[in-house]
Amino acid sequence: MRKLAIGVALATTALTPAMARDGAWYAGVEGGPMLVEDTDFDVNGVNDDLTIDHDYGYNFDGIVGYDFGAFRIEAEVGYQRADADEVITGSQGIGGNLLAGSVNDVNGYTDALSFMLNGMLDFGDDDGIQGFVGGGAGVARVKQVATVANTFVDDSDTGFAWQAIAGVRAPLTTNIDVGLKYKFFNVPNVDLVSNLGDTYEGRYRSHSILGSLIFNFGAPEPVVAPPPPPPPAAAPPPPPPPPAAAPPACNEGPYLVFFDWDKSNIRPDAATVLDNAVAQYANCGSARVMLAGYTDTSGTAQYNIGLSERRNASVQSYLQSRGIPAARISSEAFGETDLRVPTADGVREPQNRRVRITYGPGAGY
Structure with missing residues (x-):
């Protein structure tokens, strides 16, 4: 993960400037490594009676948004998954072979499919490297698959989710940006049921480092200043004054x-x-x-x-x-x-x- 972050950061320093993104739509894909926090479950009302530890996982997102200038709004669909590594039981233990205070190998995984609406505040040069911070809210379905001895969980729960985001982006071409983004993702309530009928109440949290490839489109054409007018030609000399009008002749008659x-x-x-x-x-x-x-x-x-x-x-x-x-x-x-x-x-x-x-x-x- 550290090598990926350094590589993307170095790449952004060599990018050519592009036109301003203000007033443009954009769509993009993102992907990178993801770390799931230890998932603590209350089992049958007993606090923190089961903890699931995970290996490193991955996170992929697709986004579509509109750039208002200093503010952006975007819709995001995301998927993240990590394999379960081990299960640690609490002081009460779990029915079956999961004794109190034991550490057990586990087969399974945890994944989350999310649909989020994000708001971003941009800062920095719009034609160069630009930072942003923001967050979003939406809905996520968290699925837990875990098998230990004769106890297993294969269940999912759908509920409210929120996330916090920070990152940088920079133009690669006139219409393409690349970026590097950190995302903290949180589903506060995850309720599951095991094969033995035990209830599991917990939460799901993850941390992701994502590289982004963004395509900008639909921006208004830039206004090109007209060339300066040519210097005015020298004014011609004023014409000579007309001759004085002859006085009208006297018509003597008769x-x-x-x-x-x-x-x-x-x-x-x-x-x-x-x-x-x-x-x-x-x-x-x-x-x-x-x-x-x-x-x-x-x-x-x-x-x-x-x-x-x-x-x-x-x-x-x-x-x-x-x-x-x-x-x-x-x-x-x-x-x-x-x-x-x-x-x-x-x-x-x-x-x-x-x-x-x-x-x-x-x-x-």
């Missing part, structure tokens, strides 16, 4: 508004033209505004001069109401001269009943 026959009031269509003229004047700074009034040939020349002046006055009043200063506005009445559409005297031509508006230093009639 703008023409027309009137009904013998009228000087501003019609809706004329108001639209005047509103456009006012909007364009904003691009002309403080340019002068020149108004030229005209009529058709349907009236006398003197009357038409007055009508032209009234039409100029209506347009000037409209422009002033839209914010153009009166000081910037000048006007002249032309009457029936400078016809837009040449006609004979006395003709009511709509295109000749008009006021012509122009802007700017070069504006004129």
Whole structure:
């Protein structure tokens, strides 16, 4: 047993690191030598009236569990067996040839089949050698076979069992671990009956050193950090500023508004033209505004001069109401001269009943 423990311990020091086991399922097999403590039985109510001594035995387990990180939980099925070596009777002796205080050779064995649920606390580097401690509880069936002279026991009992565990484990590959584990196993109450009808009440205890081979599976894929981004390219020089926008050009006109026959009031269509003229004047700074009034040939020349002046006055009043200063506005009445559409005297031509508006230093009639 000592050689086995030293060999496994030396092997774990040369293992390569593996990925972390956290969040993985695992399954494994374990095996190794086992020592059964002397089994003391109360026979027919007499305390410690029979002791069975055992040779070294063996212990094999199978486990399946889940690793939460610092804590693991696992299910275990185990089998252990040791041959009986001798029987020592107490002060009362046993019926048959087993005298009080005698030591007798015995043929037989003791075995235990167990089903346990274990909890383990891990400590140490999860990617290297790691220690653990824990324990478990479950149920075990203990069978005792022993023949001495004409007295024999061939009986079994099933009851509660518990165990304490400590050990180390280390990665062999990415998914395989090896380990070395000590286990103390205890069945507190074992009740048997011999062929003579004697009742045997005792307990079963053993100590095992187990080598483990564990397979890990189902762990989440490790998160690989993305490569660092390439260094940013040098920023290009800023583009040159756009050229300054040229000031909007002044639309000097002319703008023409027309009137009904013998009228000087501003019609809706004329108001639209005047509103456009006012909007364009904003691009002309403080340019002068020149108004030229005209009529058709349907009236006398003197009357038409007055009508032209009234039409100029209506347009000037409209422009002033839209914010153009009166000081910037000048006007002249032309009457029936400078016809837009040449006609004979006395003709009511709509295109000749008009006021012509122009802007700017070069504006004129």
